[in-house]
Amino acid sequence: MIQIDFNAIVKDALFHYDRTKTIASITDISARVSTNHVYRIQLTDDNVLIAKLSYFGKYEHFVEDHTIINSMANNLPYPFENVLARSLIRGESLFVHRHQSSFFDAWVVFYRPMKIKRKLPKIMSEEQIVKLARSFARFHKSCESIKNSLPPSSKTLEVDIQHLLDILETPEGEHEHRMHIGLIHDQCHHFLNNVNELGVGGLDMIPVFVDWNIGNFSVTSNFELFSRWDYDWFRMSSRMMDFYFFSRIVSQVGDKTTFSYEIDRLMEKRFILFLQAYHQEYPLTEIEIRFLKEAYRFFLLNYVIKYGRYFFHEIFATRLQKEAYNEHLPGIDTRFNPDPLLQALNL
Secondary structure (H helix, E strand, C coil): CCCCCHHHHHHHHHHHHCCCCCEEEEEECCCCCECCEEEEEEECCCCEEEEEEECCCCHHHHHHHHHHHHHHHHHCCCCCCCCECCECEECCEECEEEEECCCCEEEEEEECCCCCCECCCCCCCHHHHHHHHHHHHHHHHHHHHHHHHCCCCCCCHHHHHHHHHHHHCCHHHHHHCCCCHHHHHHHHHHHHHHHHHHCHHHCCCEEECCCCCCCCEEECCCCCEEEECCCCCCEEECHHHHHHHHHHHHCCCCCCCCCCCCHHHHHCHHHHHHHHHHHHHCCCCHHHHHHHHHHHHHHHHHHHHHCHHHHECHHHHHHHHHHHHHHHHHHHHHHCCCHHHHHHCCC
């Protein structure tokens, strides 16, 4: 088995950024659920940098996403002007170091450290849910207000789903998904047909981060969004792409070490309370609520099935994919009913 010296890659990246910088220490602060690597770099001049090393997906998408995120970090208005980490610039461009060898392709970006306040409790009170919903609504509204000032994005939901279908035609894709190719095909075509019928292409496209688990952001004592890190699933898309993870944050199930991606969170009364509070601040539409089911389907297909073995550690990826094949994907159309959500919002 090939052993990769990730520290050496990070050191090389910093050398290419500024060869006068000297490292005193490197500390791995990676989340243990992900295959990405994050490091805290202590420099000899007492400054600190955060380095993120990634090797799944496409290099071009990584650069594109982080260029947009860095623009967001500079353009978001109060009170969200410091929510996102700012990346290092070399000259006039975002600095991204690409490490390529005969067996490994990885890329590194550097961030300035950011402040963190409090993390959410594992199970929130109803009052806390309402406060958080209003803050997320205001954050989405701010993201919408700057969308026209951001660099262009090439990723779309349809392109990502077609990419998964293309993977199934390759020897590697046939081997990895050999027992479930028919199911994946059906689910991809359900998604494409349903978003077309809903007219999802007409929805506003704003910056969304998708993965809002409680280890990815912090809030103030009044449950206002304070800071957000971990940008692995960032994209320009409908704001509804964020809502499945919102439902998980406020669920009565709470944060669990052994987690699953069931759809039932979207039907809980606590999520309906969240939607009502959000809706008062930044009104939702009927199409958006109906799109929730397809946003969830896309999440399973793109992030669990297509990228699961690249993003999650193997012990998580195997279980999550098995659950998606056997339970979650087959149950989408019978277990999600938008009517109670629409009624609660008077839509």
